[in-house]
Amino acid sequence: MKKWNMVIDIARCQDCNNCFLADKDEFVGNDWPPYSAAQPHQGHRWLNIERKERGQYPLIDVAYLPLLCQHCGNAPCIKNSPAGTIYRRDDGLVIIHPEKAKGHKEIVSTCPYGAIYWNEEANLPQKCTGCAHLMDEGWTQTRCSQVCPTEAITLVLAEDGEMARMVQSEELQEYRSSLATKPRVLFRNIHRWNKVFLAGNVVYKDTDEVAEGVRVTLASDGRAVGEAETNNYGDFKVDGLDPGEYVVTFKAKGYEDLCMPVEVGEKSTSLESVFLERD
Numbered sequence: 001m002k003k004w005n006m007v008i009d010i011a012r013c014q015d016c017n018n019c020f021l022a023d024k025d026e027f028v029g030n031d032w033p034p035y036s037a038a039q040p041h042q043g044h045r046w047l048n049i050e051r052k053e054r055g056q057y058p059l060i061d062v063a064y065l066p067l068l069c070q071h072c073g074n075a076p077c078i079k080n081s082p083a084g085t086i087y088r089r090d091d092g093l094v095i096i097h098p099e100k101a102k103g104h105k106e107i108v109s110t111c112p113y114g115a116i117y118w119n120e121e122a123n124l125p126q127k128c129t130g131c132a133h134l135m136d137e138g139w140t141q142t143r144c145s146q147v148c149p150t151e152a153i154t155l156v157l158a159e160d161g162e163m164a165r166m167v168q169s170e171e172l173q174e175y176r177s178s179l180a181t182k183p184r185v186l187f188r189n190i191h192r193w194n195k196v197f198l199a200g201n202v203v204y205k206d207t208d209e210v211a212e213g214v215r216v217t218l219a220s221d222g223r224a225v226g227e228a229e230t231n232n233y234g235d236f237k238v239d240g241l242d243p244g245e246y247v248v249t250f251k252a253k254g255y256e257d258l259c260m261p262v263e264v265g266e267k268s269t270s271l272e273s274v275f276l277e278r279d
């Protein structure tokens with residue numbers, strides 16, 4: 001049977017919050033039995049957009065991470081909640097039963113992603129249902145994927161084997177893979193969220209002009225780990241790194257090679273201008 005999977009491209013999300021609003025439009029004030037009771041007007045973010053800034057001014061970037069229930073194949077919420085309160089459908093969607101889960105506030109803390117919210121008025125834990133009520137009607141999109149203007153969120157209905165091949169060929173990754181929850185939500189460009197970069201600006205010292213086309217290589221323990229070329233503003237960025245100590249080398253025709261140690265921090269590192277000397 002085809003199952004529900006979601007692919008989210010971090011590099012495409014612009015934080016427009018259309019997906020957040022579509023979720024509100026679908027669930028606030030609306031009961032969708034047997035899958036969900038109405039979401040309250042305030043306090044719940046079944047689809048939440050997290051934000052992270054990396055680097056130092058002016059060489060910074062900002063990433064947006066849409067987070068929702070990961071519809072885990074190995075779900076801690078199912079394992080650690082009273083039997084029958086949470087279950088998985090044949091299409092992979094994980095559902096909190098809106099009747100059987102009543103009064104079980106402890107369910108909120110069973111999700112390591114913080115995807116479950118407590119509805120005080122309804123006395124109920126709640127979360128994203130993957131628009132199960134719409135899937136039952138033959139929809140092939142969730143409300144959030146349908147409204148995303150940049151196609152940052154896409155829904156993939158596929159057999160498990162087909163999905164595994166897609167994960168491999170498109171290098172899709174899990175968010176917080178160390179949790180080993182087998183999430184059905186997978187990400188592209190997650191390095192924008194969980195890795196760091198080294199950036200900088202290169203200048204020719206003799207002319208005081210920005211240096212375009214300079215080859216920048218980064219090594220760790222003598223092993224090349226990344227490379228880049230300066231653009232027409234003299235800027236470069238080597239991304240997808242772990243925080244730590246590296247050696248960076250700059251090479252430009254007619255100029256002396258420059259080699260220096262750098263420490264790339266937890267929030268990424270943007271170097272101040274680097275000056276190259278004539279041969």
Ligand code: SF4
Nearest residue numbers: 013014016017019148
């Ligand atoms: S609708 Fe798409 S681009 Fe807008 S915040 Fe949601 S995921 Fe990001």
Ligand code: SF4
Nearest residue numbers: 069070071072077111
């Ligand atoms: S993300 Fe949390 S609520 Fe969703 S299935 Fe996984 S453990 Fe359960």
